[in-house]
Amino acid sequence: MSTLHPTSGSIPGHADDHHDHHDHHGPYYQSKGSFWTNVWDWCTTVDHKKIGVMYLIAVLIFFFIGGVLALAVRTELLEPVRTVAGQVTGQFFKSDEGIGKGNEIYNRLFTLHGAVMVFMVIIPSVPAALGNFLLPLMLGAKDVAFPRLNLLSWYIYFFGSMFAGLSIYFGGVDTGWTFYTPYSTTTDPDQSRVILMVLGAFIMGFSSILTGLNFIVTVHKLRAPGMGWFDMPLFIWAIYATSIIQVLATPVIGITLLLLILERVFHIGIFDPGLGGDPVLFQHFFWFYSHPVVYVMILPGMGIISEIIPVHAHKKIFGYRAIAFASLGITAVSFLVWGHHMFSSSTELAATIFSALTFLVAIPTAVKVFNWILTLYKGSIAMNTPMLYALIFLFLFSIGGLTGLPLGALSTDLHLTDSYFVVAHFHYVMMGGTIIAFVGGLHHWWPKMTGRMYNEFWGMTGAILVFIGFNVTFFTQFIMGVQGMPRRYATYVDTFQIWHVVSTIGSYILLVGFLVHLFNFIASLRGRVAPANPWGALSLEWYAASPPIEHNFEHEPIVKHGPYDYGEVVPFHCSEEDYPLADKPAGASAHTVH
Amino acid sequence: MNHNQPLRSAHAADAHGHAPGGFDETNPHGTAAGHHAHKHVIVSxxxxxxxxxxxxxxxxxxxxxxxxxxxxxxxxxxxxxxxxxxxxxxxxxxxxxxxxxxxxxxxxxxxxxxxVIFLFSLFAFALFLGFTTIDLDNRGKVYAYKGGEVQVGGNRIVGAKTLDKPIVQQRREEFLKSVLAGDQAKFDAMKAELFHHRQNYHPRVEHSVSTSGTSRPRGGTTPGLFEAKAPADDGHGHGADHKHDSNSATKPASGSGH
Amino acid sequence: MSTIDFKPGLIQGGRAPGYETYKHASHFRTKDEEFDACKTGMWLFLATEVLLFAGIFVWYSIYRMMYPDAFRNGSSYLDWRWGGLNTVVLLISSYTMAMSINHFQHNRQKEARRNLVITLVCGALFVAIKLLMEYIPKMTGWHFDPTMSHAGGEALTKFGGLFYFEQGYGGKLPGILFSYPFATDPHENMWWSLYYTGTGLHAAHVLIGMALIARVWWFSRPGVENYGPKHYTGVEMAGLYWHIVDLIWIFLFPLLYLIH
Incomplete structure (x- = not known):
């Protein structure tokens, strides 16, 4: 095993010579001139890094909006809504038109929270934002395979979210983020809000498809010389598996939402029992996409954890191939289990089959978790923010995953369907899994993306606050759910009030945690300059400068070692004194930044 | 950060050397075995x-x-x-x-x-179709009462409006009233005329809930080919009487399948 | 399979043709690698097209299962002759598209462009047949009659007899718009919804495919000649798209017109 080295010149037949830019050795975001020149440059850029950063900013803005909506929902739930002696009490969002309208506002809030968080935050968060930035870097490529298509998919995402934004501006929708018929075909009959929101999701689907397509081709065609399939970082495997799902599942939501729009405009009857259609068919159409998409959300998060753990434990990943194949396994299983979202509406035979298949998901997922834990075992763990987030992920994701099992079993699911148990379960997976991994990954790659180090103390503080806030918010919801609190109601029986109050307090702690991170990140932009490889990592993105130059690498890297060969090779830009090789006695701290 | 200098290596001797097994720097996949240069094919x-x-x-x-x-x-x-x-x-x-x-x-x-990509898309399609069919084709198979009931022609609640009758029936009556001023005889004559002259578009099958499993004869294209048979007397329909008049009756959903 | 008999030369104005001067994007190592990547990307996109239409086919299967008679009935309103003619038109256009690539590979620019035009004409013919012979009569009752045999007759006519009206024939519209009075099956509206959505979505794809081919045709014009033996990625992409449109019709045709 030897380390990577840059080639001493242009590779024969390589298209490098076609380029004669003035200066492409500065950071990718360096100013090109006046303010408007820069704006134009960013709007028309085909640089995957800039596109990734634009996605990141958009995702963070939508995360803020979705978070505010969530806090509004939690605030409404501080008190149950009821009418006492003609007086409505406990209704935070009131309407002049009475208690029913006030509750409808609540319905719109949780719908928008779900739609914004799913379609605009979680789906593009890791693949589009971090993935765009990192995938070519990790592969040692100059860019993704189709850079202009990449920019197009960003614009599609942007315009899709504009449609959704218009819908919110006109008053939002109250169908639930799943757009179930007949809610979505009968509510607001004379309004265009539902159509706008559905159209927004439809358009954003194309963005997802094009990103996935781009990534698959990039992985196939643009790996650096010497990088075989099993020399790729596991983040790439996760993104690759994600992209397969995006390409194969997203078109189905495209046709579903298209049919839904036709249903609303022409009442074509496919999902409308009024004309002989079948609303359950909509659920099949919807979940054929939306269940695999659950793995679009979690797989990249798993990829991030597969990077953070070996880097910050400075130990070779345990079971590389097992984790890689587990990603593909999850992809395969993801297409077989969508029916478990509809146990209460599907037929017994289908429900039984879907239930049995659902348990298959646990196998590759557990394989990953066990491999991460074994990677940590006897590693030289650096307790910094990314590592802390990885540990939080393991904890929360395990709870989220294990509570999925009772939901996958028919008998318990029928009790727990549409209860807060389900709400808690998917928040533990989506937020405790994906968002936690996303924030952890953001800290991990922040030095690479911005060239600056964040403050470790505030990063850790934020992580701890998020951890506490998250558990206080959502663990209470497991308890409520088992006791029978149904989801999507503004009102509830008094017994649950104590839990709701605790949960709402937790959500505010969560807010504080995220604000700490936000200010930490903003402050870091004027903070300490980051070295090219602050963590002593071995994957190729750390070989590039921090921040990378416009074409990522000064010379095309040639890969001669794996991404996790810790202790066997000296990390890029690092000295052997800091990162001793395996056959030498342990010397200085493995995580000195220099 | 010395980008232009070779990095320090654990096995410095290999740093510029070629790995065993024909490592090829110009090849995107590193080794010659991994990839063959694609030949452009001309289909004659x-x-x-x-x-x-x-x-x-x-x-x-x-x-x-x-x-x-x-x-x-x-x-x-x-x-x-x-x-x-x-x-x-x-x-x-x-x-x-x-x-x-x-x-x-x-x-x-x-x-x-x-x-492989193309076959995967077909495979995903097969899964989509297969599981959806398994579900929707088996309503009430285990517990008959769970099969529910379908209202033939739908429950008539379409968007914000509620139709008076199932849509097919309502449209027929609207036509009868507004275009033909309620002249049922003219309606029947028109129908016979239309069906007689336009064999290809001729609906041979009167509505039924339970029949399936046999192919239905359809209009021919040669004028007069099926002239000998009266439209509704093809032996498979349910007579010329207006079965659809009982549209609003509810029937078990399980019976409307196969 | 034959080898490329390519003779380099200059086009008018002393400029080398586009396919000669084409430089691949800098992040690819070779032109071939770019070509391969584009093709794989296109196939991934075609996979999404297949799955987009999967929704239509699942719709068809489920409702055919639920309301077999409505579908059989509905199918018998369609004339297989128009469907068959459209199939032939699309198959021929697929052939001319494939031949166009063949000609570009042999640097026979004129023949290649001629084949592109035939493909475009076939596409337009397909849409015209669809509209004039199927959609408009079924929706409105106005029949298209190029022989103008109804001019001056009893029937209402338009455009000097180019269209004539048949009372009670139209109204076969999707969903709530359905107003055909002689329907005999209570779920016949479901059939028409499927018919218009399926064929309409397909026709939209035909139009998109035509736009792609027109783009290729435009950039292959004399004086530009962007496509030739050394570089024909754009033609190949447009061709693949056109063939998948054909492919979907190959299945839609029997499902809608023939199965009874």
Whole structure:
């Protein structure tokens, strides 16, 4: 095993010579001139890094909006809504038109929270934002395979979210983020809000498809010389598996939402029992996409954890191939289990089959978790923010995953369907899994993306606050759910009030945690300059400068070692004194930044 | 950060050396074994012509078989089960599609990964169709009472409006009232006229909930081919009486399947 | 399979043709690698097209299963002759598209462009047949009659007899718009919804495919000649798209017109 080295010149037949830019050795975001020149440059850029950063900013803005909506929902739930002696009490969002309208506002809030968080935050968060930035870097490529298509998919995402934004501006929708018929075909009959929101999701689907397509081709065609399939970082495997799902599942939501729009405009009857259609068919159409998409959300998060753990434990990943194949396994299983979202509406035979298949998901997922834990075992763990987030992920994701099992079993699911148990379960997976991994990954790659180090103390503080806030918010919801609190109601029986109050307090702690991170990140932009490889990592993105130059690498890297060969090779830009090789006695701290 | 200098290496001797097994720096996949340079293939004009000829032949064949079946039913009263018709038509379509994909789209000569991608999409489609059918085709199979009831023609609540009658019936009555001023005799005459002159568009089957499993005769294309038979007397419908008048009656959903 | 007999030369104005001067994007190592990547990307996109239409096919299957008679009935309103003619038109256009690539590979620019035009004409013919012979009569009752045999007759006519009206024939519209008075099956509206959505979505794809081919045709014009033996990625992409449109019709045709 030897380390990577840059080639001493242009590779024969390589298209490098076609380029004669003035200066492409500065950071990718360096100013090109006046303010408007820069704006134009960013709007028309085909640089995957800039596109990734634009996605990141958009995702963070939508995360803020979705978070505010969530806090509004939690605030409404501080008190149950009821009418006492003609007086409505406990209704935070009131309407002049009475208690029913006030509750409808609540319905719109949780719908928008779900739609914004799913379609605009979680789906593009890791693949589009971090993935765009990192995938070519990790592969040692100059860019993704189709850079202009990449920019197009960003614009599609942007315009899709504009449609959704218009819908919110006109008053939002109250169908639930799943757009179930007949809610979505009968509510607001004379309004265009539902159509706008559905159209927004439809358009954003194309963005997802094009990103996935781009990534698959990039992985196939643009790996650096010497990088075989099993020399790729596991983040790439996760993104690759994600992209397969995006390409194969997203078109189905495209046709579903298209049919839904036709249903609303022409009442074509496919999902409308009024004309002989079948609303359950909509659920099949919807979940054929939306269940695999659950793995679009979690797989990249798993990829991030597969990077953070070996880097910050400075130990070779345990079971590389097992984790890689587990990603593909999850992809395969993801297409077989969508029916478990509809146990209460599907037929017994289908429900039984879907239930049995659902348990298959646990196998590759557990394989990953066990491999991460074994990677940590006897590693030289650096307790910094990314590592802390990885540990939080393991904890929360395990709870989220294990509570999925009772939901996958028919008998318990029928009790727990549409209860807060389900709400808690998917928040533990989506937020405790994906968002936690996303924030952890953001800290991990922040030095690479911005060239600056964040403050470790505030990063850790934020992580701890998020951890506490998250558990206080959502663990209470497991308890409520088992006791029978149904989801999507503004009102509830008094017994649950104590839990709701605790949960709402937790959500505010969560807010504080995220604000700490936000200010930490903003402050870091004027903070300490980051070295090219602050963590002593071995994957190729750390070989590039921090921040990378416009074409990522000064010379095309040639890969001669794996991404996790810790202790066997000296990390890029690092000295052997800091990162001793395996056959030498342990010397200085493995995580000195220099 | 010295980007231009080789990095320190644990095995410095190898840093510029070639790895065993024919490491090729110009090759994106590192080793010669991993990848073969793709040759551009030219599908010859002759091949394209042959493929087109076969495709047209199969089109004629599938149309011919579909019409032959109707003809056999009409004259010899031999009825094939539905699956015969479906599987013949779909098999021919599959062969045609395979030809287009293999030759016109050159998948036969292409990088195998493209074939894999295409097959994956078909596989995903099969899963989609298969599981959805398993669910919706089995309502009430285990517990009959869970089958529920369907209202023939729908429950009439469409968007914000509620139709007075199932849509087909309502439209008929609207037409009768507004265009024909309630003249039922004229309506029947129009229907007979329309169906008589436009054989191809002639609906032969009166509504029924339970029948399936047999192919239905359809209008011929040769004028007068089926003249001998009265429209509703093809022996498979349920008479010329207006079955649909009982549209609003509810019927078990399980019966509307196969 | 034959080898490329390519003779380099200059086009008018002393400029090398586009396919000669084409430089691949800098992040690819070779032109071939770019070509391969584009093709794989296109196939991934075609996979999404297949799954987009999967929704239509699942719709068809489920409702055919639920309301077999409505579908059989509905199918018998369609004339297989128009469907068959459209199939032939599309198959021929697929052939000319494939031949166009063949000609570009042999640097026969004129023949290649001629084949592109035939493909475009076939596409337009397909849409015209669909509209004039199927959609408009079924929706409105106005029949298209190029022989103008109804001019001056009893029937209402338009455009000097180019269209004539048949009372009670139209109204076969999707969903709530359905107003055909002589329907005999209570779920016949479901059939028409499927018919218009399926064929309409397909026709939209035909139009998109035509736009792609027109783009290729435009950039292959004399004086530009962007496509030739050394570089024909754009033609190949447009061709693949056109063939998948054909492929979907190959299945839609028997499902809608023939199965009964």
């Amino acid at each position: 004009a002759f091949t394209n012509r042959v493929v087109l000829a076969v495709l047209l032949t199969f089109t004629a064949l599938t149309v011919g078989l579909a019409n032959a079946e109707v003809w056999i039913q009409q004259y010899f009263d031999i009825h094939f089960p539905t699956w015969v018709n479906v599987s013949v038509a779909m098999s021919i379509a599959t062969v045609k599609a395979a030809l287009v994909v293999m030759y016109f789209m050159q998948l036969r000569y292409d990088n195998p990964i493209n074939t």
